[in-house]
Amino acid sequence: MSRDRIKIGVLGSGKGSNYQAIADSIANGFLDAEIVCVISDVADAFILERARNNNTPAYYISGAPYKTKLEGKAEDEYIQVLLRHKVDIVVLAGFMRIIKKKMLEEFYRRIINIHPSLLPSFPGMEAWKQALSYGVKVTGCTVHFVDEGTDTGPIIIQKTVPVYDDDTPEKLHARIQVEEHKAYPEAIKLIANGSLEIEGRRVKYKN
Ligand code: GRF
DSSP states (O other): OOSSSEEEEEEOSSOOHHHHHHHHHHHTTSOOEEEEEEEESSTTOHHHHHHHHTTOOEEEOOOTTOSSEEOTHHHHHHHHHHHHTTOSEEEESSOOSEEOHHHHHHTTTOEEEEESSOTTSSOSSOHHHHHHHHTOSEEEEEEEEOOSSSSOSOEEEEEEEEOOTTOOHHHHHHHHHHHHHHHHHHHHHHHHTTOEEEETTEEEEOO
């Protein structure tokens, strides 16, 4: 990993509020980093518009022929763009595809994801809906390193939110997102400062 400002490549499929939170935390000086490229598998994803508004190189690269994974020719194209921009870490911000072996090996322990639940509870899709229907009283978000499983990698940071009786999926997701927007910049800062040590499944904070 370079000793200069950490270079971040962001992958997202949707509205990009986490991308925006990271960009804002760089702009306000909380995070000493640079977002060098944003890639989306959805041509009209709002995350691409946000990137262009911030003058960040923004790419649409289709994930076809696959729907839920990044593999083959598309995976190669993603890797090429990320290498061309010399990214130190790859940040998944609402990227709706499973990352496969080739990319995991290329960026070993340098790909992170944010998930809208307290893992290992409620992996997979629409975790806030899963939490609501299960009836938990507390949920939250998790930033973790990405491994070959779905939402299974070593955990960097978790933040909690209460679940209220009158919650709807939308209200709960919005409450979780407020915490996501703090958790992601904090996790990236820990990586940028070289403050993390991974021992098996456990991620420890040095000092
Ligand atoms: C977030 O809730 C994140 O936890 C999940 O996808 C959503 C992305 O939201 N992985 P946004 O595109 O960053 O607003």
